Amino acid sequence: MNSTIKIPTMAEMMAAGEKPEILFWVGCAGSYDERAQRITKAFAKILTHVGIKFAVLGTEESCTGDPAKRAGNEFLFQMQAMVNIQVLDGYDVKKIVTACPHCFNTIKNEYPGLGGNYEVIHHTQLIQELINDGKLKAEGGNFKGKKITFHDPCYLGRGNGVYEAPRKALEILDADLVELKRCKSNGLCCGAGGAQMFKEPENGKKDVNIERMEDVLESKANVLAVSCPFCMTMMNDGVKHFNKEQEIEVLDIAEITAKENNL
């Protein structure tokens, strides 16, 4: 996983008179968070591997406004949205894929009312499609004999009813797939949503990610699959809390897929 790949930007493509099939919306976590950057890279490798012509906005990308909106700052959200829509429309973007369920939800559901109409998919949906088309396989055998479970991100699952796409990448693995006791529409939040990621939690008995990690421990899984960079942070903190770094690995669906395709 250490080969560098060329990441084209929209500006470069436009200058070359080209147009990508799809815009990869990286998101703030995917751009700046060190752990999430690895998810971004894995997904970019998948896009390159299957030959999808894509581009990123690069420095022209800005926060979708999701955390501001969930925290009640509608002004800031709409300012961000309007500026982003101007940029996206400037490049005549039609289709967007993102590895962040929060960006996915916001652009898909909340931008149309402000004039931004795009086809938006989550990266697990694209991966599912590519698996169905036979373009991605599970031949690495990296997960043979391992027990894998999946933590549903709220804004992909309950928020938008996407439950099967992320599971597809796991079902084709030669591994033992188990569900957490609270899963799908009954899934428990990782604790990061609603701008909780950016503040201290209120007083309570424990943190939400610890409660969730207890579900994971109960499942006896060795691999915890996630599909949201914020869930990734929260669940990794959960693993550290229980000193289970040796036993449990937290991986994004994109990373699992990239690994199985030897990318």
Place this chain on the structure above:
Amino acid sequence: MISQIIFSLIFIAAVVCFTLQVRKIIRNINLGKSINRSDNPKERWRIMAKIALGQSKMVVRPVAGIMHIFVYVGFVIINLEVLEIIIDGIFGTHRIFSFLGGFYNFLIGSFEILALLVLIGVLVFLARRLIIGLKRFSGVEMTAWPKSDALYILLIEVLLMLAFLTMNAADHKLQILGYSHYIKAGSFPISGFLVGLLPNSASSLEIIERSCWWFHILGILAFLNYLPFSKHFHIILAFPNTWYSNLNNKGKFNNMDAVTNEVKAMLDPSFAPPPADAIGRFGAKDVQDLNWVQLMNAYTCTECGRCTSVCPANQTGKLLSPRKIMMDTRDRLDEVGKNTEKHGKGYDDGKTLLDDFISREEIWACTTCNACVEACPVNIDPLSIIIDLRRYAVMEESKVTGSLNAMFSNVENNGAPWKYSPADRLNWAEKE
């Protein structure tokens, strides 16, 4: 004759009192802001049929769900019998529908079986509250009144069903004795077992039959008038509440139009915002700032606690309880309604939903995960109220914790919730 007059007067009084109370609730709900929830009626009827009529979200928890279906189906169908009782009461007839013959026997027989199922359901519910002590029936918001309200409802249902079955048993025995006007009518698969327990004297039986008849119908009329003061009002509001459900993806939060106009004016000085109709405040401080669907949600809530039992904040010991959000909204709305009645519209009692009922600590503990919305058997949306309260705190008061303020300023200045330079956004691509 005299009993017919008494019955008719009581019946009219009960219906009038009930109507007056319901109108108060409608008036209170109309204190909310307007919102259009009449689009796509076909889908709305489908949702109402599936969720309210079909109880589809109730059975997610099978034990409570199935017992609830017993009570619900029993309640709806046994009300056909109430129709006969009312006609008999007004016209002094006895079992007026008995001319239906075999079909009447079938009906009465089914009512009896349903009455037994209702009894079983209600007894299971009582056991869950009094003996098993299910966790979700307790909590800070479950004070003395909500707890006794639940028990009163269950107790009334037990008494009504027992009166119904005893009445039938006495009637049945009088039919066997061929006494007076007690013609052979109905079948009694359940009350038949009670016949042996009753006295043999026809006059005593008649007293029992009449007492149960009166107790049953007076009980129902009293119960009807209890509804508007009780969480049990959900049996009515569950239907409109599901019809007016939010049809969007749950992840989609509404974009505030008032904000859109201001943002457009900021980005484009030539943009002329449409004249705003009576500028309210941004977000919600009190119940009048919420929309009428949110207020109807509050009156629909039957305090089952499924929302709170799945709330990540509540499960980890935080103060937030989505059920409390709904109960507080309802209690505050009741209070505002009473104030309006006493002092006229626009009276300020110095209290507000935020702070006097719902604390800041509660609203900031929410992860907006939508588990409460998903869990509600009648599509109540506590999350939208939490967000409107947050909007007020942020946009009208700028009253948020330092870390959230830092996040806001990062988004505003750096285009990311963290303090990174926008110029570094693509640096990940260079990394190994």
